[in-house]
Amino acid sequence: MLSVHNSLSGKLEPLKPLKSGEVKMYHCGPTVYGTQHIGNLSMYVFTDILRRTLEIEGFKINQVINFTDFGHLTSDGDLGEDKMSVGLRSEGLEPTLENMHKLGHKYAEEFLEDIQKLNIETEGTHFPYASHYVPQQIELIETLEKRGYTYKTTDGIYFDVSQFPEYGRLGGVSGEKEESRIGENSEKKNQRDFALWKFGDKGWESPWGTGFPGWHIECSAMILALLGEQIDIHTGGIEHIPVHHNNEIAQSESATGKTPFSTYWLHRAHVQIDGRKIAKSEGNVVYLSEIIEKGYSPLALRYLFLLSHYRTPTNFTWEALDAAQNALKKLKIFMWTPSVHEGEIISSYHEDFVRAIENDLNTPEALAVVWNLIKDESISAGDKQTTLLEFDKILGLDLENNEFEIKNIPADVQELIGKREKARASKEFKKSDELRDEIEAKGFIVEDSPTGPKIERI
Secondary structure, eight states: OOOOEEEETTTTEEESSTTEEEEEEEEEBBBOOOOOOOHHHHHHHHHHHHHHHHHHHTTTTEEEEOOOOOOBBTSSSSSSHHHHHHHHHHTOOOOHHHHHHHHHHHHHHHHHHHHHHHTTTOOOOOOBBBGGGGHHHHHHHHHHHHHEEEETTTEEEEOGGGGGGGTTTTGGTTTTSOOOOOOOOTTOOTTTEEEEEEEEEEEEOOOSSSEEEEEHHHHHHHHHTTOOOOOEEEEEEGGGGGIIIIHHHHHHHHHHHSSSSEEEEEEEEEEEEETTTGGGGGBBOOOOOOOOHTOOHHHHHHHHHHHTTTSSSSEEEEHHHHHHHHHHHHHHHHTTTOOOOSOOOOOHHHHHHHHHHHHOEEEEEEEEHHHHHHOOSSHEEEEEEHHHHHHHHHHOOOOTSSOOOOOOHHHHHOOOHHHHHHHHHOOOOHHHHHHHHHHHTTEEEEOOOOTOOEEEEE
């Protein structure tokens, strides 16, 4: 059984879904005002490992990844400019709803292309745009208003945190220790109160006038509409814990009267670049397109992410990506020279791999199992490859395909190498020697090694 570190309790807990055989998950999606950098993308490699693991364990997955296409202010709270407005201005577009929709769609499609390159499964996943759920957001705010959780200021409708005594239980957020969120708005009753609706000249019509919903209410409304009043797993970056996710809990549980809103909360640590925080203002940003342009496989980046536990910061450097690419290349070449792919799953290694993954998705330990298997001289190439293909159902490194050149070895020679490996696995040593002679007649020499046959041109 999979156990995960629940940010709500701060403990490792076995996963027990609300409904037997089904898991409902919501992953905070990108704000689509520009290209997503590798730090943003790392989040969805983590959630993909989670999904693949749950599917292997037999669960039906109902998951949502949203697109935030308005309302996410630059402060992550109630201050600053809407990030979509920043994106519109950078592209020389007028700040209209029509242009906002166009910009959001453009970068949402780019995001979908990027996660496809990273071999992230999307079949059956809902990808709602926040702007398509404004009526549901208004309805949710009205419910909170009727239940006495809101108040009005000159700039919007706010959630009154004092009416929700358990506010901040996620991550143990304390109002006394927390930095003030009041900023320039002295009308807020409490530093932790947050906007449900912001007034403005542009936006949507509502019972409170023209404006737009707050960022936090978007996620709650989409979850309620697509997944229901309670879900099993909610994920996001660690930066979402203090404000965004605590706000979601408060407004959702206050509106429905049901607790917990989500049983498990999982959060991914940040990705750094050369040991520094990713920041466009400092020019410290790397995009997947840049990685591909430099000749790297997108799956090398996926491999690099898997080298760190999702709750541990990942430090991206080009040297680290070089090492990840080389490791991935060795792994794929092992899978394809020869391409036997016929054998048995080695139960001892499979148990070690599953144990690592079920321990809070410990991908670094799972990769260690991969290389221990490859180095084990007592196991045939066919059994190794078959076992690795089973591992790859979770790792998602696309071991069934090889994007790397295999030393220009002709297809007929590769076929002979494969036949020879099968003969060796069956202990047909005479046939194995005959096939070696055939390979040498074609100008190649075979040297057997713990990691498989090494092929060199004579």
